[in-house]
Amino acid sequence: MKLEDLRVLIVDDNGNMRRLINTILRSVNVSQTMEASSGVEALQMLQEWPADIALVDYVMDGLDGVEFTRIVRRDIDKDGRRLPIIMITGYSELWRLKEAKNAGANDFIVKPFTTKTLIQRIARVMTNDYTLKELEDQARAKQPAGPAGDA
Amino acid sequence: MLSSGVADGSGERLVWSQKYSVGVDEIDADHKVLIELIGQIDSAAAGSEAHAVIGTVLAALFDYTEYHFEREEKMMQTVGYTVLPQHKQKHDLLKSQVIEYLGRYSDDPNAVNIEDLSKFLQRWLSEHILKEDMGYRPLVENNPKAGEAAASVGIDFFMDVGRGD
Numbered sequence: 001m002k003l004e005d006l007r008v009l010i011v012d013d014n015g016n017m018r019r020l021i022n023t024i025l026r027s028v029n030v031s032q033t034m035e036a037s038s039g040v041e042a043l044q045m046l047q048e049w050p051a052d053i054a055l056v057d058y059v060m061d062g063l064d065g066v067e068f069t070r071i072v073r074r075d076i077d078k079d080g081r082r083l084p085i086i087m088i089t090g091y092s093e094l095w096r097l098k099e100a101k102n103a104g105a106n107d108f109i110v111k112p113f114t115t116k117t118l119i120q121r122i123a124r125v126m127t128n129d130y131t132l133k134e135l136e137d138q139a140r141a142k143q144p145a146g147p148a149g150d151a
Numbered sequence: 152m153l154s155s156g157v158a159d160g161s162g163e164r165l166v167w168s169q170k171y172s173v174g175v176d177e178i179d180a181d182h183k184v185l186i187e188l189i190g191q192i193d194s195a196a197a198g199s200e201a202h203a204v205i206g207t208v209l210a211a212l213f214d215y216t217e218y219h220f221e222r223e224e225k226m227m228q229t230v231g232y233t234v235l236p237q238h239k240q241k242h243d244l245l246k247s248q249v250i251e252y253l254g255r256y257s258d259d260p261n262a263v264n265i266e267d268l269s270k271f272l273q274r275w276l277s278e279h280i281l282k283e284d285m286g287y288r289p290l291v292e293n294n295p296k297a298g299e300a301a302a303s304v305g306i307d308f309f310m311d312v313g314r315g316d
Contacts, residue, residue: 003306004306014198014199014200014204015198016191016194016195016198016199016200016204017200017203017204017207019191020188020191020195020204020207020208020211023184023187023188023191023211024211026184027184027188027211027215028306028309029306090200090203111200111203111204111206111207112202112203112204112205112206112207112209112210112257113207113210114207114210114211114213114214115210115211115214115215115309116214116309116310116311119306119309119310120309120310123310
């Protein structure tokens, strides 16, 4: 699927960041976007609007990005189709990455980010449907046997 | 003097209008994006997560400026604009200034006066379009080769992994 044909759901409780991501997407000709100011609103939108990918803020009041991802994986994904989810966060601690990964996020972007990072991550996720957890499991399976550590 | 009244202390925000049209849709569209991004600096400074949003706006501005300048310079070269070297020097100077702002901001967000930065960028873009870019307008308007040259640098520009993370 071409980048400019993607339907992108932007989920963030910060209106300035939503607007900025929308501007960045339109600057690269991605014009089919919807904005949700909360995880609950985003779940409602997904019932009506089949997004191809969701860009989700990690920290939000109410339903946060991790819980949103868990609900999508449990209740929204169906018929073998998974909604690719990129988690966006101002925090880069390892435990947050692990939480996002275990919830079923496909990728992770730390704010502030460049346009190139955003576009390249979207392209990568859209061409490779693996979640972060699956990628880690694959990498672990390829490693020679030795002391195990959950990075 | 700023004929647009932009960032001259009146608090008026730069808004694209027909007087900024250089006669090539692709370049006009780029200028509209740059104006929109610059316009988001002020609101970001007043909102929550200001550092994350401003940092991302500045990075987006740098990325898009690089992309736009490449398109514009390709167009000027195609139509044989003889002032291209001097024009490119002005582009390169702005890019180095934005990089310098970005570096200072990421080292210490409090070291950059956001209001001054916003005014500087608005003034630079307004004056650059009205004074420098209008110089090539007679060569590019109604010239299909100009639009084709600009469009030849597409969004693949952002996919170059050497430019991203």
